[in-house]
Ligand SMILES: NC(=O)C1=CN([C@@H]2O[C@H](COP(=O)(O)OP(=O)(O)OC[C@H]3O[C@@H](n4cnc5c(N)ncnc54)[C@H](O)[C@@H]3O)[C@@H](O)[C@H]2O)C=CC1
């Protein structure tokens with residue numbers, strides 16, 4: 508498969524290594540200054556990991572060009588409906604996910620199951636923490652927002668807020684930035700007696716990159732907008 512990499516930073520470089528190991532070729536490594544539409548020509552699929560400021564512009568260029576896109580960039584949740592309409596109108600193909608790793612996608616399912624169990628035990632207060640490297644631009648992380656959505660639908664908490672303070676009807680998400688942390692997410696249910704905590708820790712970026720290449724292999728010859736849950740059949 509011929510892959511165009513849109514964004515050639517920490518993730519773009521990791522994806523290149525894993526894609527080549529799986530027998531794919533890289534037709535373009537596109538950085539901020541390049542002519543995107545021209546450079547993706549001839550690729551079977553585009554893998555996009557750029558920045559919250561660039562992602563929408565990239566999606567509006569790539570989707571109408573008719574090349575399937577795998578999008579890992581976070582921080583654009585509020586535009587999801589607009590992008591779903593664009594994919595439909597263009598008869599395009601897209602997989603998006605706040606986190607492409609197998610481990611986190613299993614963790615998403617575990618999180619929903621735990622939230623469902625905790626529905627009957629309001630004496631526990633739910634809170635979350637995410638820890639990432641200091642270069643990360645968005646907070647909370649996209650993964651933390653997906654975890655929040657999994658809890659929200661079960662416990663009826665409609666909002667999240669940054670920090671550690673308790674608030675009625677809102678889940679506290681503590682976003683911590685530390686040198687070189689690849690991505691750690693935890694969900695805790697606490698009261699004065701005890702705590703129940705689940706945690707996922709990424710040791711390297713390889714899980715995110717491998718998941719995005721598997722999603723790229725899966726999306727070619729499909730039409731519509733999908734997430735990693737569809738790719739993994741969860
Ligand atoms: N969904 C997932 O599994 C994961 C998502 N991410 C997300 O992916 C994004 C990128 O992460 P990293 O690679 O760590 O960031 P990074 O900052 O190392 O790399 C991003 C690269 O994109 C380039 N770029 C920015 N705008 C561009 C444009 N318009 N066209 C082409 N290139 C452009 C930048 O120059 C930079 O080199 C972030 O939003 C991050 O949250 C990161 C890891 C996993």
Ligand SMILES: O=C(O)C1=N[C@H](C(=O)O)C[C@H](O)C1
Nearest residue numbers: 581605606643648649650690
């Ligand atoms: O910026 C990162 O590095 C990561 N971003 C994603 C997120 O916002 O959830 C996924 C992963 O945690 C790494």
